[in-house]
Amino acid sequence: MGKKGVRIGLVGYQFMGKAHSHAYRDIPFFFETDANPILQAICGRNEDAVSQAADQMGFASYETDWRVLIERDDIDVIDIVTPNNTHAEIAIAAANAGKHVITEKPLAMTVEEGERMHEAVSRNGVIHMVCHNYRFVPAIQYAKKLIDDGRIGKIYHFRANYLQDFIMSPDFPLIWRLNKDVCGSGALGDLAAHSLDVARFLVGEIAEVSATTETFIKERPTGAMTGGLSAKVEGGEKGQVTVDDAVAIIAKFESGSMGTFEATRFAGGNRNRNQFEINGEKGSLRWNMEDMNKLELYVADDEVGMQGFRTIDVTEESHPYMDSYWAAGHMIGYEHTFIHLLHEFLQGVVHGKQPTPNFSDGLKNQVVLAAIEESARSGRRLSVAEFRDTVKKA
Known part of the structure; x- marks a missing residue:
């Protein structure tokens, strides 16, 4: 059985864009994998910059609107490495289009956004993951x-x-x-x-x-x-x-x-x-x-x-x-944490098996982050479970 091509659409091209692109390129070199990541398209608002990024990182094409990227039928995965306030809108649209989704951390801006993101990937049956790369050291x-x-x-x-x-x-x-x-x-x-x-x-x-x-x-x-x-x-x-x-x-x-x-x-x-x-x-x-x-x-x-x-x-x-x-005794580095994480993600895509940390983990982390913010604001010690119940009722 040959490797299955998985066509990547990357939204964002700076610090994390480089880390993710490098990982996709190195996965088949280091790992016996059933997935062949194909760098299909990269997306960014600045056409000159994203065009240059596509050439440098090895993507076959580029887009300047993530909505167009998601609509393309030659994309299997939407990888989100943009600022936090864009995660929810892009991830939900990608899941609704049947694309598998991975996003940089934190999952969302708020618990409510995280809930909607988790519901979207669950309802559409797509593979999803949050890029907490340090787990993979x-x-x-x-x-x-x-x-x-x-x-x-x-x-x-x-x-x-x-x-x-x-x-x-x-x-x-x-x-x-x-x-x-x-x-x-x-x-x-x-x-x-x-x-x-x-x-x-x-x-x-x-x-x-x-x-x-x-x-x-x-x-x-x-x-x-x-x-x-x-x-x-x-x-x-x-x-x-x-x-x-x-x-x-x-x-x-x-x-x-x-x-x-x-x-x-x-x-x-x-x-x-x-x-x-x-x-x-x-x-x-x-x-x-x-x-490390x-x-x-x-x-x-x-x-x-x-x-x-x-x-x-x-x-x-x-x-x-x-x-x-x-x-x-021969060391590996920071970039390899992304290789490991994205290897697990692509194996999940190919085999239909949900890896971790996924949007469920990301949502749990989001609740803890929100509880910490509220504790700092109010000066009170908070139960995470009770705080989440309060958020749901709001």
Whole structure:
């Protein structure tokens, strides 16, 4: 049986567009897969820029209107890597057109949007996924195996922080990531959303939250992104920052475990320090994205005098996904997390099997994000389930 062609329509072409395009191109190179991703069309509003992106990334064609892209009968998948305020409209239209859908995180701007997105993909029977790529770091997948195998026993604590510093200068411009109408929230939806998803993946669902947020620089010069996390000032005007710069969260999991989360774009010297530590009755685990191939493990019943964290080099063929790459000790990088995620997505498309994290996971994460925002606003500790019931009745 030969590979099945899956024709990709990508909406967006900047930072995440490059990451997704690269992954589609590399999946058949590294993995024994039943899917052959075909880069059929890429979409963006700026015709010159999207035309150049199509040539650079290897797409056969381009569109300047995502509605036209969705109407095309030579597209199987709509991949959404646009700002957050566009996710719902594009995803729902794609699902209604019978297209499989994957979108960048967070799933939506609000719980209500997330509910409509989930209903649309469910009603139309399409495969769907949310791009929480950090789940697909081999070291995190291996941590999941160790937890499921009972190696660290009952979990007492999950603590995570996601630290960046790219907007610390007051001269950094007011980009879309700092506009609530476009992104929904700041460090919360951009950074903490990843940590919360990893926590749900490793420990389980979150039952209660208490949070505080802060916006340190409340006014900035207007400007626009120029690729990656770089930006330029445009014009001489200034505008209001309408999202959080930092968030701190105390959480309780349904299992009884305690969670603490911090996310900030004001941690000088930290470019992308996404890390967590998990403490259980039999041991502990630690991981840091800035050294993503390493997983630290402490085992409580080690011999006295030899106890402490050991470092596991997660590059052996026995580790998740690593048998598709290089010899042990040869590192992989950030881009490979997207290869793994999109490989699982395409396998789901070909075989009609729903992968995770999907829109159901994205919606659960959206409820937690909304509960955190409300907790920070009101100063109250909130039950996530009771908060969701309140949202549904509103």
